[in-house]
Amino acid sequence: MREAEIRRLLAANLLCALSVVLAAVVPAFFLDGFSVLGTHLTWLCVCSVCVATLNIILHLVLKPNQSPKRRSFAHKISRFLKCCIYFFMSCILFHAIIVLYGAPLIELVTETFLFAVLLSTFTTLQCLCLLGPNIQAWIRVFSKNGAMSIWESSLQITSMCSVLGAWFGAFPIPLDWDRPWQVWPISCSLGATFGYMAGLIIAPLWIHWNRKQLTYKSR
């Protein structure tokens, strides 16, 4: 059971990583002059949408958190709306944090916001899929030893890696190399993406190696 679940997780994560890669490569065939650095805004949109869709589909297919009760349709709708609001709020929150970190307030607002959307896709969206709009559960998962399943562990790892990637991505900005990828927010969004992909790959491996120590209390 355990091994099978880990394998399922690995497959899902590899699919996600593949979607990120495809989002960078495939649009070049349809859109003229598309490149990650050149038309960065387009890529940000494409990547966010791809990852978001894939995540939702995977969530619907795999159902990692089997909810015991059948819920009414109205409940589902309200839940969905709540998720949308949460997602939007997390975008705003990320935007605010990025501005507090020193991003320009007025210039390049689109770039900053799309970067915030990308970060939300990598972190909040997954939380929403897995945990639903339940802040209490989020705080639990993101505190020490709070994960209750390998899916939650994976969520922890990927979210952390994405945010850390964005954090490290800011490092090269002050260097005077005058490279195209040093322009705001390219290095950060690339950092977040690489961090996310690294997280996707690390998570199953880490869980696999630590499966003896990992004791999930529930279930």
Added chain:
Amino acid sequence: MRLRLGVFASFCLLVQALGVALFLRGFFPVPVRSVPRREARADPPAEPAPPGPGMVSNWTKIPPPLFKKVVIVLIDALRGDFVFGSKGKQFMPYTTQVVEKGTSYSFIAEAKPPTVTMPRIKALMTGSIPGFIDVVVNLNSPALLDDNLIWQAKTAGKRIIFYGDDTWVKLFPKHFVEYDGTTSFFVSDFTEVDDNVTRHLDRVLKREDWDLLILHYLGLDHIGHMTGPNSPLVGPKLREMDNILKKIHISLLSKEEASLPNLLVVCGDHGMSETGSHGGSSEGEVHTPLLFISSAFEKRSAPLAQPEHVQQTDLASTLAIGLGLPISRNSVGNLILPVVGGKTMREQLRFVHLNGFQLSRLLQENTPAYEKDPGYEHFKIAEKSHGNWIKLYLEGNNSEILLNLGKKVLKQYLDALKTLSSSLSKQVAQYDMYSMMMGTVIIMEVLLLLLLSVPKALSKRAEFEVPLSPPLFSLLFYLMCLMLCAVHVIVCTSAESLCYFCSMSWLTAVGVMMLISALMCGILSAIAKIFENSRLLPKNPIVSSSNWSEIDVLILAGTIGHVLSLGASSFIEEEHQTWYFLINTLCLVLCQELCRNNFLLKECDPQHSTNVRQNSDSIRETSESKNIDIPAASNSKLGKATSSSEFIKGSDKWISLATPWIILICCRLLRSLNQTGVQWAHRPDFGHWLTSSEHKSELSFLAAVSLLMIFFLVQRRCSLVSKIAMALGLLGVYSYRAAIGNVTFPWQHGGKDISKGITEARFVYVFVLGIVFTGTKDLLKSQVISADSSTKSTGLWEVYSGLVLLAALLFRPHNLPVLVFCLLIQTMMTKYIWIPLKFDAAQITIMHYWFGQAFFYFQGNSNGIATVDISAGFVGLDSYVELPAIFLTAFATYAGPFLWAIHLLCYLSSEVSRNSAAVGHGCFCYALMRSIPVAIYVVLVTGLRYHLFIWSVFSPKLLYEGVHVFITAAVCLFFTAMDQNHSYKVQD
């Protein structure tokens, strides 16, 4: 022997300061290349001898002067585009006309950093590139002993008159037959400095009894410092300068005789940056105009497109030729050929030969392998073809071929000159490696000692056992001393170059070596002890990494990351970004910590007690996992967990949750107050908006509100007397700013005279001293009578508030919000984060250090020399007095770190009831935080000493680091003094 931790840390830091001083002395050597002037008057070389027997050139003497009278007009901080750009066209019509249509040659002279007045004057007059240390001694310039143009002119019997900046009078004492020096230190004086120069002009221009007239105008530089290059004051000043140039030029033309023309040289010593200061290497600071105006030149037919670039050092050689003087011995400059372009080919060749000869002699004196230098080889070839040319010339060959051949030789010479001077400029920086190594060894040993004592130091006792030399180590000690002495003798007898450490007296040198050996033994015994301990306790429950909280990880990563970033020049230029980034992350991590404390533990605590609530699995899960976590955590964590339930009460909880966000917003606002660094320094910021003249009312309002806020934030812990003193002092600050014209009173309309505000500033000083004195009195009382700790904390707080008042006086008015936010953040952090979350002293110290660093940059400082606000050194002073000026400037520059350090002391000594060792721990951590970057940076700089940016980026940073070490050592001593009192009480 047992030492208290504070004493140990202060001792370490003092030793480190000694090491830094030694290193700095070695890194910034006093120029060693000064050939005594008497020797410099060697005979000038003759023209190269033509090959073949019987032919001798008759030109053996220095060529006669080309110009009769020379006037040098040096306009301080005259930027290239002030003359050649749109500003020049608008405000300097006469000069523009002369440049475009008159008999003139115009160039852009590149100044080498540091672009500060005194080194630039030296460069202009000696033709050499002065070392970086000249910046440091800029404030009291001693007489220039090198061979220089002024000395040569005086020895040749020329009569020199000087008016202007008195740096010249100090540099060239007794050289001028007539002079009037004005002090350059009152940067708020725009008109008087220049009127003092101009008032002599009419009289002098009528007279005939001088050969060289030097005028140094300072007004433009002062305008730049106070208001920046785009201020409305620059235009009228340029127009004034234009009129002066017109007057001089017309007067020179009218007096010209047939025999020899006159020459007018217009130059700037350095430019100014976009903020109006100078010292760095931005384009605006480096590019200065250089105009030669004389009727000897050909009239320019077409307006020039872009002036050619020359070096600032080229002026000395050119003027020496123009005045018929030998070229200064240490000059690395090239003759600017167009200036002598009107002469015959033979004369021109003679001039460049003289120049080349002087440069190659300089090369010979400085490099053993000079014969392999390409410049030297070129020069020898050119000299040979010059000889051939002279042979042809003397044979009477006076044709077109001769001219063409001459041009070829000239070109060879020019190439050789260029190569020679570039290879000479390269080796100007000569490091005194031996002193540097000694300094580095001391610094690194102190760092090692501090690092090795970390586990011991952070224990409860806060005492440090100094290993009193076991016999083995004492033997080692003597061995090391002997070895070092041997090395010393070998190095000092074999070194050709001057070495500071060798020139010290024997006793001092031996003392330093004994210190090094003692430190070494200390380190070895510390290592031995650690091994012993680990053998005794093989399963030492050292804090494993899993117990580290996010804060610890961040603190460690941030410290290491910052230190590593010092290796890249861009990261040094943009160091403020590093600190802003780190404190932002720190705030976010604090926010997460608060969330965890507020939400998670609150929910599990009721469960512990009642076990009634049966919620979903998840919450129980949390409590269980927490229960596992808590015993494993360290003591402080346990305290945190148990305390959190009592601290969260209603609205307080939400305020405490909002605190990190408020701090983040404050930091974001401060960040856009002053843009610093290099890459984004030109971005518009609030500071510039506020200081521009049309926003004076906004600035006044902001300053008033800030002063009010400062009062409210500071007064709550003061005694009544100091409250009143504080209020009066802050009023005095405002009236001082109003008096010097930065802000206005609401009832003040229209023009009013601007004074120097000396009375007002001294009024504030009285209150600063009063408050500090009251505080000291309280401290002494608590020390002697051993009263309760509240007297002591009031005393400390009063000292702190006195310093805040001093900072308010010295800060420019647009920087007052920095002070407000500093106090606000300190208050909020103390109330809602540090006390409730119960961080230990080490963590709090490091947070204070980080915030202090960030505030250093929030103030508008950077790692360049240009941002040092020297005007702070003249607040309330009538004239330049060295000691107070240095003290005030240093305080104003380091106010951020300093205030945070003193606040740390206030906080920790109020924490003593909880943790008796808090002050000692704080002092130790503070010393450690300072010594890590210094030690690593010293090593990095030694490795990068031939880096391209060593003088423009790394050296200024080294100076900043060095000064910071001295300040931190002082702070640590203060810490120890405060700590003493407490430990006595404990022993009682």
